[in-house]
Amino acid sequence: MKIILNNREEEFAGSSMTIRQLLDEKQFAFRMLVIKVNGVLIKKEEYATATIKDGDTVIVLHLMSGG
Amino acid sequence: MDSSTRDILKNKKVGIAGCGGLGSNCAVGLARVGVGRLIVADFDVVSESNLNRQYFFRDQIGTKKAFALRDNIRRIDTQIQVDAHDRKLDKPAIAELFGGCDVIVEAFDLTEMKLMIVEAVSEFFPEKPLVAGSGLAGWGDNESLKTLRLGNITVCGDGKTEVSDQLPPLGPRVAIVANMQANVVLEILLSNQKV
Numbered sequence A: 001m002k003i004i005l006n007n008r009e010e011e012f013a014g015s016s017m018t019i020r021q022l023l024d025e026k027q028f029a030f031r032m033l034v035i036k037v038n039g040v041l042i043k044k045e046e047y048a049t050a051t052i053k054d055g056d057t058v059i060v061l062h063l064m065s066g067g
Numbered sequence B: 001m002d003s004s005t006r007d008i009l010k011n012k013k014v015g016i017a018g019c020g021g022l023g024s025n026c027a028v029g030l031a032r033v034g035v036g037r038l039i040v041a042d043f044d045v046v047s048e049s050n051l052n053r054q055y056f057f058r059d060q061i062g063t064k065k066a067f068a069l070r071d072n073i074r075r076i077d078t079q080i081q082v083d084a085h086d087r088k089l090d091k092p093a094i095a096e097l098f099g100g101c102d103v104i105v106e107a108f109d110l111t112e113m114k115l116m117i118v119e120a121v122s123e124f125f126p127e128k129p130l131v132a133g134s135g136l137a138g139w140g141d142n143e144s145l146k147t148l149r150l151g152n153i154t155v156c157g158d159g160k161t162e163v164s165d166q167l168p169p170l171g172p173r174v175a176i177v178a179n180m181q182a183n184v185v186l187e188i189l190l191s192n193q194k195v
Helices: A019-026 B003-010 B021-032 B048-052 B065-076 B091-098 B111-124 B171-189
Strands: A002-005 A008-011 A016-018 A033-037 A040-042 A051-053 A057-062 B013-017 B037-042 B081-086 B103-106 B130-133 B146-150 B153-157
Touching (some): A019 A033, A019 A051, A019 A057, A033 B111, A040 B111, A057 B146, A057 B153, B003 B171, B013 B021, B013 B091, B021 B037, B021 B065, B021 B103, B021 B171, B037 B065, B065 B081, B081 B091, B103 B171
Parallel strands (some): A002 A057, B013 B037, B037 B081, B103 B130, B130 B153
Antiparallel strands (some): A016 A051, A033 A057, B146 B153
16 A cells, blocks of 8 residues: 655555554654644554555654753 | 735734743744734743743843743834733643634644644644744754644654753754744745745
């Protein structure tokens, strides 16, 4: 399947995956992430269950301290 | 700036969540170009350690940051309306204070607060532009500072430097990111204007 991840097209095996699988596959290990799938915010508790499918637009944003 | 651009900016309202290194510098940047109304909020007071990067002065130590920032903006331009809130922001406060803003600026220091405002904006006004800062610690490395546009959220910073004892937040880099945020805000406010 192909998704748009942070403005870039990326291809993954299979027809769907959970947020957790995406984070593992991309090796995103940051503590504080903002994740949106098709504009909808996905909360941390939902990472294991919320799924991404072909054609989805996904945002994974790492926020870090300092201001 | 031509008069029609000035008029557009005069009628815009920008919310700035946090009046520290990002918020104070971003607010001043927006005030200097004549954004008519700024809603600024912070619960903290100016301390000596803030003066390495925040738009405050020695004689303001001990003053509430939101009020000190309002005073400093008035010294630049008396026409700008600054609504200053001495208040710790949470989701309900963000909904209440920033609902009428054209753009919201995320200017917190703590990661948890940055996450909170992204969630609040997503819940209450998912279409509203939010301009955040992420990755501004240390010095040098201008090349890594960039702007990432993700739907309604725009993030300015290097996306990698977390503040620590070895990588403190310092005036030059913090003010660059704050002004990158102000520049994105202007871009959004004037997006219907021909350049």
